[in-house]
Amino acid sequence: MNNTTNGVMKNGTENLCRILENAKLNPENAKRDDYISWEEYFMAVTIATSHRSKDPATQVGCVLVNEDNHVVGAGYNGFPNGISDDEYPWGKQSENPLETKYTYVVHAEMNAIMNATARQLKNCRLYTTRFPCNECAKLIIQARIGEIIYLDDKEEQWQSQAARKMFDTARIPTRKYQKTGRKIVIEL
Numbered sequence: 001m002n003n004t005t006n007g008v009m010k011n012g013t014e015n016l017c018r019i020l021e022n023a024k025l026n027p028e029n030a031k032r033d034d035y036i037s038w039e040e041y042f043m044a045v046t047i048a049t050s051h052r053s054k055d056p057a058t059q060v061g062c063v064l065v066n067e068d069n070h071v072v073g074a075g076y077n078g079f080p081n082g083i084s085d086d087e088y089p090w091g092k093q094s095e096n097p098l099e100t101k102y103t104y105v106v107h108a109e110m111n112a113i114m115n116a117t118a119r120q121l122k123n124c125r126l127y128t129t130r131f132p133c134n135e136c137a138k139l140i141i142q143a144r145i146g147e148i149i150y151l152d153d154k155e156e157q158w159q160s161q162a163a164r165k166m167f168d169t170a171r172i173p174t175r176k177y178q179k180t181g182r183k184i185v186i187e188l
C-alpha cells in the first residue's frame with residue numbers, strides 16, 4: 001500500500017486513524033484488551049517466585065522492579081548457597097536455636113537484593129508476598145528502594161511493626177496490593 005502523500009511520509013496520526021478504522025471494520029485486527037496490568041503481572045511473578053521456597057510453613061516471594069518496569073531481581077526464602085535443605089532444619093520450635101530454620105534461612109527480600117542484576121536499586125519498587133521484617137527493612141532502606149507493595153501483612157508481629165516504623169521514618173511508602181479478582185491459570 002502506498003504510504004506517502006505527495007512524496008511525504010504520512011504522519012503518525014493518519015496512520016493511527018487508518019489502524020483504528022481497520023480494526024473497526026475487521027475486529028480480527030484489534031489487539032486483545034483483557035491483558036493483565038503491570039501491577040497484576042508483577043504480583044503474579046512474585047507469587048510464582050514464592051513457589052520455589054522449600055519452607056514447609058511459609059513461602060515468601062519478592063521481586064524488584066525498576067523505573068522502566070523491568071524486573072531486576074527476584075528471591076524467595078531459603079537456606080544460603082551450599083547449605084543442604086536436607087541437612088538443616090525446617091522446623092520452627094526447639095530449645096536449641098541451632099535446630100530451627102530461623103537461624104539459617106535467608107529471607108526472600110534479602111535474596112532479591114543480593115541476586116539483583118542492577119547495582120543501583122534506588123527507586124525500584126519491591127513486590128513481596130508478605131510485609132518485610134525489621135532485618136529486611138534495614139537492607140531495603142539502605143538499598144534506597146522507593147516503594148513496598150505487599151500481599152499480606154503480619155501486623156501482629158513486632159518484626160513487622162519495627163519495619164513499618166523504620167519505613168515511615170525513612171519515608172518509604174508501603175501499600176497493600178489491591179486484589180482485582182483476576183485469575184490466571186498456568187499449567188506446568
Ligand SMILES: O=c1ccn([C@H]2C[C@H](O)[C@@H](COP(=O)(O)O)O2)c(=O)[nH]1
Pocket residue numbers: 055057058059060076077078092101105106107108109131132133134136
Ligand atoms: O521478611 C521476611 C520474613 C520472613 N521470611 C521467611 C523466613 C521464614 O522462612 C518464613 C517465616 O516463617 P514462619 O513459619 O512464618 O515463622 O518467612 C521472609 O522471607 N521475609
Ligand SMILES: [Zn+2]
Pocket residue numbers: 107108109132133134135136137
Ligand atoms: Zn525479613
